[in-house]
Amino acid sequence: MKNLWTILPPPLGDSFGLIELIKNSDGCAVLDDSGEFRLGGGGGHGSRHGGGGGKGGHVGFDRHGDHGSDNRGSKGGGRSSRTVVSGAGSQDVTTGTHDILLRAAENALARFSPDFMLFAAGPCGAMIGTNLSDIAEVVSAEHQIPAAAVELTGQKTYDVGVSKTTEAMARLLAGSGEMQAGAINILGATALDWAQSDMEDAASWAEQQGWHVLSRPGGTVTKAQLERMGQAQFNLVVTVSGLAAARYLQSRFGTPYIALSPFGDAQCGKLVQAVDNASWSETYARPEADVLVIGEQFTANAIRAALEEKGMAKSADAATFFQLDKVHARSNDLRIKGEAHAREQLNCGKYHTIIADPVLRPLLQCRRRWIDLPHSALNPYSTKHSVPLFGSKLDNWLEQYI
């Protein structure tokens, strides 16, 4: 049954994609929902913190290790989530959440002094259905701050939250300007998919290639940087969550994009070549796959490319619990539709090696070689961080196992 999670923890909801982006920016977010969220992992069992108190301004979003932050963070991110919740309750079903959202926005403005503001619905707000675009317009006019709604419901997975928030930031802030030769945006990289060191390595590597990184939503980013997104010569899309913003920027500014995760030396080489040739296409030989890689789509693609390039596998199928963009998928790649489907794939007999988050291992019922690929968005129980895979780190990591 696709929506039932008995062994695996349910994946992160879309609200957390928004929180991940906003916490590293100089903006802030107001989430129309009933209460605080926790991700599990370390921290005090049963503890509640976040403060804010009262309706229209509860704060309390924590990730691993963030327990105890008071969310009164200074401008620019740090440990603060830079997100407040409206605190909707039963009575707001009839009165609506308009007023408490405005109060929450004022609270957020006072606390964070943000340079822009995003509004989104959590599961409760989505059911009540307050028009968040209207709220954004009111706040924008009253406080002279760029504001917009992000179309989220708390009912989809985190990657949709990252996609829609990145696109919303681009729509709200990217202004036209003359194209700058060698300027790029890095789209789709967040700590929910990548090791923190990979995010820093990707930016430094890009600069070493002579490219200038205008913005990288998901990492530390400012309104001023986002306003220059439209000046890029090309966009580098490093996870599937960056595609929506890249396609928007292409339609508005004509900016081409290259969709490729720079994991593995060979992939980095292809990326540089694609920029030099101003085009990108991949030709696929398609032998029967003997390895299954489960993870974020572009990461899984990069691991497959490295396995094939080094002759470590005949081929691999990429699978993901999250978005699977068909343009960047092979015919046998698949979107896993839940726990039962994952069990079926792991035990189908086709693969001698599985590369996936260890949380999936209890679903394996036969003997197979297993290589851990921690993915924090899938496994909130884990204290393991994502494996650094940027450039040659992927090759070194694979060589340990295969």
Added chain:
Amino acid sequence: MVREKGSHLLFIGSYSCTRHRATERLQLQQEGKLSFLCLQEIDWITGDYIPQIEEAAQEVVRLRSVKKLILFGGCQLELLNVDLSSLAGQLTSRLGIPVEFHKGCHLVGYNSKGGYAR
């Protein structure tokens, strides 16, 4: 509520709901005492959530050797005013084990005093 051996909680809500008080929830799942049914917008709109709850209850009982099942949920059940007590009664007859609906969980999935369904 799940101290009794064989008792199992089935949470009905959405992905983001599962992170309200997630520390406790995820620990209970690791102990094999809690499962999640994460529904999408379309399920709430079309009414498909009722057959999915029935199917999930059957599946959880089968997979986890459950002797008593307790249904509880997020704001959607509250907002749609779903009569889960009646559904629990039907499931009791069909599955041959006690099935209850715990209504102490309001919009955030736990009651206003901060109590949790355990």
